[in-house]
Amino acid sequence: MAQDEHTIVKEGVEKETVDAVKSLGDKYKYGWETDIEMDYAPKGLTEDIVRLISQKNEEPEWMTEWRLNAYRRWLQMEEPDWAMVDYPEIDFQDQYYYARPKSMETKPKSLDEVDPKLLATYEKLGIPLKEQMILAGVEGAGEVPADGDNSDRKVAVDAVFDSVSVGTTFQKELKEAGVIFCSISEAIREHPELVKKYLGSVVPPTDNFYATLNSAVFSDGSFVYIPPGVRCPMELSTYFRINAENTGQFERTLIIADREAYVSYLEGCTAPQRDIAQLHAAVVEIVILDDAEVKYSTVQNWYPGDENGKGGIYNFVTKRADCRGDRSKVMWTQVETGSAVTWKYPSCVLRGDESQGEFYSIAITNNMQQADTGTKMTHLGKNTRSRIVSKGISAGRSNNTYRGLVSMHPKATNSRNYTQCDSLLIGDQCGAHTVPYIEVKNQSSRVEHEATTSKVDDDQMFYCRQRGMDEEEAVALIVNGFAKEVLQALPMEFAMEAQQLVAISLEGSVG
Amino acid sequence: MAIAKEKLLARRRDALSARLETLTLPEGGAWITEARKTALARLETMGLPTGRDEYWRFTKPESLNAAEPEPAAVFDHGEETPVFDAVERTRIVFVDGVFDAAQSDDLSVDGIEIERLEDAARADIHWAKDIYGAIETRGQTPVERPHAALNTAFATDGVLIRVTGKAEKPVSLIYQHKNETSDAFLHNVVRVEAGGELTLLENGPAAARFNKVLEVDIAAGGRLHHIRAQGRDHERRAVTGMFVRQDEDSLFKSFTLTVNGRLTRNEIYVDLEGPNASAHVAGAALGHGDFHHDDTVFIRHDAENCESRQVFKKVLQEGAIGTFQGKILVERGAQKTDGYQKSQSLLLDDGANFLAKPELEIYADDVACSHGSTSGAIDKDMLFYLRARGIDEKTAMDLLVIAFVAEAMEEVEDERFREELVERLEGWLLRRRG
Numbered sequence: 001m002a003q004d005e006h007t008i009v010k011e012g013v014e015k016e017t018v019d020a021v022k023s024l025g026d027k028y029k030y031g032w033e034t035d036i037e038m039d040y041a042p043k044g045l046t047e048d049i050v051r052l053i054s055q056k057n058e059e060p061e062w063m064t065e066w067r068l069n070a071y072r073r074w075l076q077m078e079e080p081d082w083a084m085v086d087y088p089e090i091d092f093q094d095q096y097y098y099a100r101p102k103s104m105e106t107k108p109k110s111l112d113e114v115d116p117k118l119l120a121t122y123e124k125l126g127i128p129l130k131e132q133m134i135l136a137g138v139e140g141a142g143e144v145p146a147d148g149d150n151s152d153r154k155v156a157v158d159a160v161f162d163s164v165s166v167g168t169t170f171q172k173e174l175k176e177a178g179v180i181f182c183s184i185s186e187a188i189r190e191h192p193e194l195v196k197k198y199l200g201s202v203v204p205p206t207d208n209f210y211a212t213l214n215s216a217v218f219s220d221g222s223f224v225y226i227p228p229g230v231r232c233p234m235e236l237s238t239y240f241r242i243n244a245e246n247t248g249q250f251e252r253t254l255i256i257a258d259r260e261a262y263v264s265y266l267e268g269c270t271a272p273q274r275d276i277a278q279l280h281a282a283v284v285e286i287v288i289l290d291d292a293e294v295k296y297s298t299v300q301n302w303y304p305g306d307e308n309g310k311g312g313i314y315n316f317v318t319k320r321a322d323c324r325g326d327r328s329k330v331m332w333t334q335v336e337t338g339s340a341v342t343w344k345y346p347s348c349v350l351r352g353d354e355s356q357g358e359f360y361s362i363a364i365t366n367n368m369q370q371a372d373t374g375t376k377m378t379h380l381g382k383n384t385r386s387r388i389v390s391k392g393i394s395a396g397r398s399n400n401t402y403r404g405l406v407s408m409h410p411k412a413t414n415s416r417n418y419t420q421c422d423s424l425l426i427g428d429q430c431g432a433h434t435v436p437y438i439e440v441k442n443q444s445s446r447v448e449h450e451a452t453t454s455k456v457d458d459d460q461m462f463y464c465r466q467r468g469m470d471e472e473e474a475v476a477l478i479v480n481g482f483a484k485e486v487l488q489a490l491p492m493e494f495a496m497e498a499q500q501l502v503a504i505s506l507e508g509s510v511g
Numbered sequence: 512m513a514i515a516k517e518k519l520l521a522r523r524r525d526a527l528s529a530r531l532e533t534l535t536l537p538e539g540g541a542w543i544t545e546a547r548k549t550a551l552a553r554l555e556t557m558g559l560p561t562g563r564d565e566y567w568r569f570t571k572p573e574s575l576n577a578a579e580p581e582p583a584a585v586f587d588h589g590e591e592t593p594v595f596d597a598v599e600r601t602r603i604v605f606v607d608g609v610f611d612a613a614q615s616d617d618l619s620v621d622g623i624e625i626e627r628l629e630d631a632a633r634a635d636i637h638w639a640k641d642i643y644g645a646i647e648t649r650g651q652t653p654v655e656r657p658h659a660a661l662n663t664a665f666a667t668d669g670v671l672i673r674v675t676g677k678a679e680k681p682v683s684l685i686y687q688h689k690n691e692t693s694d695a696f697l698h699n700v701v702r703v704e705a706g707g708e709l710t711l712l713e714n715g716p717a718a719a720r721f722n723k724v725l726e727v728d729i730a731a732g733g734r735l736h737h738i739r740a741q742g743r744d745h746e747r748r749a750v751t752g753m754f755v756r757q758d759e760d761s762l763f764k765s766f767t768l769t770v771n772g773r774l775t776r777n778e779i780y781v782d783l784e785g786p787n788a789s790a791h792v793a794g795a796a797l798g799h800g801d802f803h804h805d806d807t808v809f810i811r812h813d814a815e816n817c818e819s820r821q822v823f824k825k826v827l828q829e830g831a832i833g834t835f836q837g838k839i840l841v842e843r844g845a846q847k848t849d850g851y852q853k854s855q856s857l858l859l860d861d862g863a864n865f866l867a868k869p870e871l872e873i874y875a876d877d878v879a880c881s882h883g884s885t886s887g888a889i890d891k892d893m894l895f896y897l898r899a900r901g902i903d904e905k906t907a908m909d910l911l912v913i914a915f916v917a918e919a920m921e922e923v924e925d926e927r928f929r930e931e932l933v934e935r936l937e938g939w940l941l942r943r944r945g
Contacts, residue, residue: 078513082565408886410861423873425873425876426876427876428843428844428846429843430874430876431872431874432873433870434870435868435870436867436868436869437868438866438867438884439864439866439867440856440858440865442858442861443858443859443860443863444888445886445887446888447886448883448884449869450881450882450883451881452879452880453871453879453880453881454878454880455876
């Protein structure tokens with residue numbers, strides 16, 4: 001095996017390490033697929049495919065035109081190559097852009113009408129879509145506390161399966177609060193005035209190569225509108241599942257928090273284990289008006305490919321929050337453990353005075369994974385504040401890059417930024433990189449950036465080992481400590497899952 | 512190739528062909544002709560930089576590329592004596608990029624060999640063959656530095672210094688500017704042999720437009736201290752490239768003080784090739800108005816147990832722009848690396864801009880690398896503290912400015928030079944207040 005030739009591990013642990021790394025491919029517990037009959041649009045991308053997607057979603061003419069404009073623009077664009085990632089050229093004509101379970105042909109009126117196979121899929125993922133079986137979020141399967149003491153926590157879920165939204169829970173209860181939470185295709189039909197006003201206003205259709213592609217072909221996704229003064233009565237969640245082969249997933253999420261509104265939004269994602277890489281190019285747009293606050297948390301666990309880099313998801317995502325209102329606030333938290341290639345920079349445009357942006361990230365790469373991720377904080381308003389805490393952990397033969405921008409515009413006086421990005425390397429065949437851009441154009445703002453790179457501290461290891469932990473446990477503990485600042489920013493149930501993920505992703509990387 | 516890349520390359524080549532119209536490859540002996548031709552060939556594949564190049568995002572290269580330099584008035588230093596004048600040293604003077612024997616000292620010094628590039632270029636074989644253009648070439652990856660290749664191809668003057676022992680006194684390169692439209696290339700080479708040690712000083716405005724390359728090769732245990740003072744003249748435009756290669760146990764320390772200057776781009780590339788080598792590069796830049804100062808630093812660790820430090824400070828006001836692009840690259844196997852990088856700016860008013868890109872690229876796990884970058888105004892509490900002790904506001908501000916850049920100046924080991932630089936700085940700040 002190639003692994004044996006290239007990995008130089010320290011004496012004593014050689015065999016276990018190599019064996020463990022080898023078996024890591026089997027550790028991805030969401031790697032199974034659902035055998036279900038699908039409807040595909042023909043392979044490839046043309047104007048006709050764009051029209052077809054629009055038609056399948058029963059969209060009005062303006063939406064079709066919007067997509068076609070994006071498509072025409074996309075044809076003129078080139079794939080970006082500045083990120084520190086390397087992957088074979090993607091043949092955009094060798095993909096399916098639309099895949100829908102046959103049973104979803106006529107939209108089920110309620111969750112009861114949804115194909116049991118689909119419900120079972122989510123059940124197996126730990127995302128039951130039946131409202132009477134309330135789970136505290138997107139936990140791993142089989143980890144439901146038996147005593148049910150979490151029953152007072154509710155999470156509404158929008159489940160997206162390949163190209164379509166399967167169902168959204170708690171719609172009635174949310175409706176009573178005035179909250180709109182539905183699939184974006186439904187929103188385009190039911191709430192065109194909101195969609196027209198906000199769609200593409202944060203990430204314009206011409207923003208970048210992948211966002212433009214998404215604008216042309218997005219098939220579904222979630223839509224959230226929180227009316228003025230409403231604190232969303234429960235956490236909202238979208239769970240994305242890629243199932244079909246050779247199919248790209250292009251979902252679009254639009255969240256609008258009107259004045260003084262609050263919502264916490266969770267996103268989870270998984271995909272089957274396959275030899276051929278699959279494309280995922282999503283766009284998330286968040287609009288935050290005066291005094292409103294949005295928390296957006298992601299646990300990204302797409303299939304990362306096997307230990308030799310075969311297969312996995314190419315995750316090219318554009319996420320941006322526009323703090324349009326004064327005193328508005330956004331908080332991005334992400335735990336990135338999956339995907340073969342990650343290209344993702346959740347950003348904050350701090351337009352309103354005294355608006356705040358926060359970004360907490362843990363990115364873990366192992367085997368042949370590559371991650372180029374970070375954030376952009378664009379300070380436009382006065383007295384704006386931003387904080388970036390990024391922890392990158394590289395193991396195996398992976399490469400992990402933090403890339404970020406902090407920009408203080410001339411009018412963003414008295415603004416503050418604090419950035420901390422730390423990298424941890426486990427093993428001598430991986431790489432950790434930091435590429436921050438800092439642009440300060442006024443005097444009264446303060447920008448502070450700190451970055452460190454280190455290995456797992458020998459003294460800490462010794463301390464843990466002395467107390468009887470084995471090496472892997474010790475590394476997992478130390479890494480969790482290293483990542484604590486970010487884990488703490490996650491909603492409780494996500495934090496639990498994330499901690500376990502940190503341990504799983506690093507299994508076998510000790511050396 | 513992607514269309515955008517092709518377009519960019521076409522623009523770079525157009526910029527180069529416009530530049531080459533006013534230049535012809537100099538005649539010389541076999542060794543240097545080979546180096547010049549190779550440099551020109553390299554240059555032709557890369558072209559000259561454009562504003563769209565990643566490492567020219569913050570600095571406009573046009574005035575450095577143009578066929579003709581913008582004229583620059585000759586600066587009158589008045590009664591101020593040139594920097595380092597009080598120090599016993601070997602003076603080598605260049606006027607508008609041409610060696611001036613009359614103003615220079617005798618070049619025979621114990622422990623070193625000094626030769627003028629123009630003389631060495633006439634020979635067919637020379638010890639500098641393995642250095643001239645060679646260390647610069649290594650510095651072209653992963654980031655291209657076309658102005659340095661342009662220099663290697665077209666420079667006719669400069670000095671070649673070989674340090675065989677401990678030099679008895681510093682070598683001082685003095686650059687004078689007398690012609691308003693001078694466009695100068697200088698190419699200097701320093702080879703420090705095993706165990707050798709030298710202090711190299713550089714100062715003076717040099718020319719209306721100045722393109723300078725310094726290639727340094729330090730053998731095992733060798734030490735080079737480099738101190739450079741640029742300023743107080745303002746009209747000059749300069750692009751300089753310092754390319755350093757270090758063997759085991761060697762030491763390289765460089766400090767640059769920059770005051771004023773329309774456009775200064777100082778590129779530094781250090782290759783730590785032997786274990787236990789140490790490289791410290793530092794700079795302090797102070798400017799106001801149409802001042803643009805750019806430090807682009809790249810340090811490559813390619814051996815175990817090496818140490819590198821980058822400390823860069825900028826004080827900016829009235830529209831001045833300061834940029835810092837720094838990188839620590841730790842190659843696979845360069846274990847026990849200790850790398851540190853710091854870039855800070857002090858913005859004295861709202862017009863000033865600080866643009867920075869401090870990078871780390873690390874492929875070894877047993878390393879300690881960190882960087883910090885900050886930008887902000889003068890601390891009001893500190894100012895208040897000084898004012899409360901009866902110090903007027905302007906003096907207090909100057910004190911804080913000097914305190915701010917002091918950390919970079921600490922990298923100058925020799926107290927004589929450090930003290931002189933601080934004194935100069937105080938004088939310049941006082942003068943600016945009028």
